[in-house]
Amino acid sequence: MKRRVTERVLARLASWASLEKVQVAKSIWWGYFPVALVAMIGVLLTLAAFIQSLGWERGQVEIAFREAAQDRILVVQRELKHSLGIVQDIASFFEASEVVDRREFRKFVGPPLKRQAGINALEWVPVVLAENRSAFIREAQQSFPPFRITEDDLSGKLIESRDRPVYYPVLYIQPYQNNKEALGFNVGANPIVSTLLGEAELTQRLQVSPGFPLMDETGEKTGVMVAVPVFFKNEKQEDDPALASPGIRGFAIGIFSIGDIVERALESLRSGGVDLHFYQGSSTGDGQLIYTHLSRMREGRAPDTEADISEITYSQRISVGAQQWEVVCNPAADKFQAETWGSWIILFGGIAFTVLLITYVVTLVGRARQVRLEVEERTSQLWEAVQALNREVVDRKSAEQELQNLNETLEHRVAYRTAEAERRAQYLEQFAYVTSHDLKAPLRAVSNLAQWIQEDLADKLDDASREQLALLRDRVRRMHDLIEGLLEYSRVGKTADSENQVDIRELVDEIIDSLSPPNGFTIKIKGEMPTMHVDRLQLGQVFSNLISNSLKHHGGDKGKIRVKGESYGDVYQFSVCDDGKGIAPEYHNKVFMMFQVLESSDFESSTGIGLALVKKIVEEHGGTIRLESAVGEGACFYFTWPKNRSSE
Amino acid sequence: MLNRDETILLIEDDRVDIMTVQRALKKNKVSNPLHIARTGLEALSMLRGEGGFERISPPPALILLDLNLPKMSGIEFLRELRSDPELKELHIIVLTSSNEPKDRAAAFEYDVDDYIVKPHSFDEFTRAMATILALWD
Numbered sequence: 001m002k003r004r005v006t007e008r009v010l011a012r013l014a015s016w017a018s019l020e021k022v023q024v025a026k027s028i029w030w031g032y033f034p035v036a037l038v039a040m041i042g043v044l045l046t047l048a049a050f051i052q053s054l055g056w057e058r059g060q061v062e063i064a065f066r067e068a069a070q071d072r073i074l075v076v077q078r079e080l081k082h083s084l085g086i087v088q089d090i091a092s093f094f095e096a097s098e099v100v101d102r103r104e105f106r107k108f109v110g111p112p113l114k115r116q117a118g119i120n121a122l123e124w125v126p127v128v129l130a131e132n133r134s135a136f137i138r139e140a141q142q143s144f145p146p147f148r149i150t151e152d153d154l155s156g157k158l159i160e161s162r163d164r165p166v167y168y169p170v171l172y173i174q175p176y177q178n179n180k181e182a183l184g185f186n187v188g189a190n191p192i193v194s195t196l197l198g199e200a201e202l203t204q205r206l207q208v209s210p211g212f213p214l215m216d217e218t219g220e221k222t223g224v225m226v227a228v229p230v231f232f233k234n235e236k237q238e239d240d241p242a243l244a245s246p247g248i249r250g251f252a253i254g255i256f257s258i259g260d261i262v263e264r265a266l267e268s269l270r271s272g273g274v275d276l277h278f279y280q281g282s283s284t285g286d287g288q289l290i291y292t293h294l295s296r297m298r299e300g301r302a303p304d305t306e307a308d309i310s311e312i313t314y315s316q317r318i319s320v321g322a323q324q325w326e327v328v329c330n331p332a333a334d335k336f337q338a339e340t341w342g343s344w345i346i347l348f349g350g351i352a353f354t355v356l357l358i359t360y361v362v363t364l365v366g367r368a369r370q371v372r373l374e375v376e377e378r379t380s381q382l383w384e385a386v387q388a389l390n391r392e393v394v395d396r397k398s399a400e401q402e403l404q405n406l407n408e409t410l411e412h413r414v415a416y417r418t419a420e421a422e423r424r425a426q427y428l429e430q431f432a433y434v435t436s437h438d439l440k441a442p443l444r445a446v447s448n449l450a451q452w453i454q455e456d457l458a459d460k461l462d463d464a465s466r467e468q469l470a471l472l473r474d475r476v477r478r479m480h481d482l483i484e485g486l487l488e489y490s491r492v493g494k495t496a497d498s499e500n501q502v503d504i505r506e507l508v509d510e511i512i513d514s515l516s517p518p519n520g521f522t523i524k525i526k527g528e529m530p531t532m533h534v535d536r537l538q539l540g541q542v543f544s545n546l547i548s549n550s551l552k553h554h555g556g557d558k559g560k561i562r563v564k565g566e567s568y569g570d571v572y573q574f575s576v577c578d579d580g581k582g583i584a585p586e587y588h589n590k591v592f593m594m595f596q597v598l599e600s601s602d603f604e605s606s607t608g609i610g611l612a613l614v615k616k617i618v619e620e621h622g623g624t625i626r627l628e629s630a631v632g633e634g635a636c637f638y639f640t641w642p643k644n645r646s647s648e
Numbered sequence: 649m650l651n652r653d654e655t656i657l658l659i660e661d662d663r664v665d666i667m668t669v670q671r672a673l674k675k676n677k678v679s680n681p682l683h684i685a686r687t688g689l690e691a692l693s694m695l696r697g698e699g700g701f702e703r704i705s706p707p708p709a710l711i712l713l714d715l716n717l718p719k720m721s722g723i724e725f726l727r728e729l730r731s732d733p734e735l736k737e738l739h740i741i742v743l744t745s746s747n748e749p750k751d752r753a754a755a756f757e758y759d760v761d762d763y764i765v766k767p768h769s770f771d772e773f774t775r776a777m778a779t780i781l782a783l784w785d
Binding site: 440441443444445447448449451452477480 | 745
């Protein structure tokens with residue numbers, strides 16, 4: 001029952017262990033959660049950094065581009081203002097002087113023409129009313145004889161101007177060489193110019209014409225005409241602006257090549273990969289593209305339309321006279337590309353770092369897992385060991401139990417045997433007692449009766465009857481002795497209460513006395529006869545039997561008997577030797593057996609118990625006995641007796 | 649020696665043993681009256697005058713007691729006798745075939761005067777009786 005309970009407990013523990021295993025397996029997979037987390041965080045951070053860096057780089061590029069564009073626009077704007085300002089200067093010059101002759105005009109515009117690029121022509125166009133036409137021509141022909149007022153006919157041929165209410169002839173023009181035909185040309189006949197001049201007069205300030213094609217030696221360009229009105233003095237303020245026309249004196253006009261001005265302005269800057277597009281008005285809608293500056297970095301390559309539709313543009317409005325222009329900038333094809341390699345380094349570096357980190361974490365997790373597996377394995381091994389140990393303990397316990405049972409059985413058996421032995425000993429004792437009382441009493445009665453018959457019939461008995469009665473009594477006597485011997489034999493070992501300090505020499509002397517050896521026999525005591533703690537009665541019986549044996553079986557009238565003691569280690573050896581007829585070797589073993597009598601029963605009284613008794617006593621006390629004898633050479637009995645044997 | 653009129657009580661169940669005692673006394677010329685009881689109970693009855701027995705009066709000068717008796721053993725008789733105030737002073741000699749030390753010790757426990765192991769030889773017994781009676785006072 002006990003054992004079944006133990007097994008049940010073990011089974012339950014085993015089921016716990018397997019449950020534990022499942023949990024461990026699950027948690028091992030959970031161990032990879034940090035890896036996923038690290039991967040996710042790493043990738044996200046890397047991507048964020050990449051995007052941020054990319055944005056930042058783009059921003060940097062945009063800022064650089066915008067700065068470059070702004071620089072260029074500023075330079076161009078200044079140059080334009082400067083260039084166009086000459087027309088204003090001319091106007092001021094005319095306003096300041098009553099009369100400006102041809103030579104003065106040439107002198108005035110000479111330096112700007114040399115210094116500045118993009119000036120195609122600088123003109124002075126007076127306003128000439130119809131009634132003043134001939135006077136004007138006459139005055140002009142004084143300084144320039146071939147002067148006349150001209151205009152284009154329908155076919156484009158230059159002809160003498162038709163009659164008009166107002167003429168706007170070019171009176172002075174510089175540089176003259178390229179503009180001979182323009183001298184005297186009535187610019188008012190051109191509707192565009194007429195509108196321009198009208199606006200200038202109306203607004204009383206510098207006006208810029210829409211762009212128009214301009215031919216020169218380098219090809220077609222876009223040009224603009226700039227006009228500044230000049231009024232007669234002191235009439236400008238007084239007159240109603242609406243009625244200003246009569247007060248108008250003329251117009252300072254400049255024809256400019258926008259492209260040349262822009263290029264001249266940008267010469268001062270290093271090439272920066274910026275394209276500039278100049279629009280009159282807005283860049284979208286009705287605005288007119290008047291010039292496009294392609295970055296010198298292109299080195300003459302034509303703009304790739306697709307590449308030039310850049311994501312980066314910059315536009316700015318500038319004022320040119322009364323006009324609003326818009327300058328749109330975009331980077332040249334391979335310029336102002338965001339340098340994104342830094343971001344890519346961040347991206348790939350971040351990913352590489354993440355991979356490294358993941359590898360590390362995987363290694364860690366793997367190691368942890370391995371450690372865990374190992375621990376688990378060790379635990380299971382330990383568990384098995386514990387189980388084995390438990391089994392062994394159970395086995396041992398059962399074995400122990402068995403042993404105990406066996407022991408108990410054995411103890412019971414021993415106890416039973418002991419009790420049986422004791423019972424038998426008691427039985428034997430009882431038997432001896434019964435023998436002593438119940439056998440001896442009748443024998444005694446027989447003996448007494450025989451004696452009384454002998455006594456009572458002393459006179460009437462013949463010799464034969466008398467002898468028979470004597471034999472009867474003798475045999476009864478012998479039987480009595482046998483019974484006595486048996487009794488003594490059975491008592492050996494049971495009388496352990498009589499151990500005392502005994503002087504062995506004294507004991508032997510007493511025994512010799514009691515045996516009263518016949519004349520002719522001498523008994524000597526030799527050697528070491530100690531005083532020792534012995535059972536006096538039994539050791540006495542041994543000596544008594546041996547000495548009386550020697551006397552009885554000597555076989556002669558005279559003899560010497562020697563009793564000797566010797567010390568050997570922890571025993572004493574005593575010997576009783578005679579010089580009698582001796583005992584043949586074949587009888588040496590027999591003498592110690594009970595009822596073995598070597599001589600006829602008629603001879604002497606010998607019970608055959610004496611030596612058996614001696615042997616039993618000696619052996620009961622832990623000693624040994626032996627006989628040395630040969631026929632005719634006497635006999636020696638040697639026996640040992642322990643020196644210090646605790647009483648039993 | 650016993651006075652002439654002093655009596656002896658022999659408690660013995662065996663006829664030959666009774667005869668042995670009688671012959672030994674006769675051989676030693678002791679003629680004092682000898683009462684014989686076959687058991688311990690009978691002896692007690694005779695000493696107390698009970699159960700149809702005539703009381704031995706005066707009490708016997710000497711009681712010769714065998715130990716191995718039917719119905720009531722010699723030791724039991726001794727215990728009974730010594731516990732009786734009127735009888736506890738009586739002199740007793742044990743005559744027994746038992747040489748067992750425990751019997752001897754038990755007998756002396758009840759303050760017996762002597763303990764004689766019945767010898768095998770009648771002559772020896774006679775001598776032993778003579779010695780005892782001669783020394784009796």
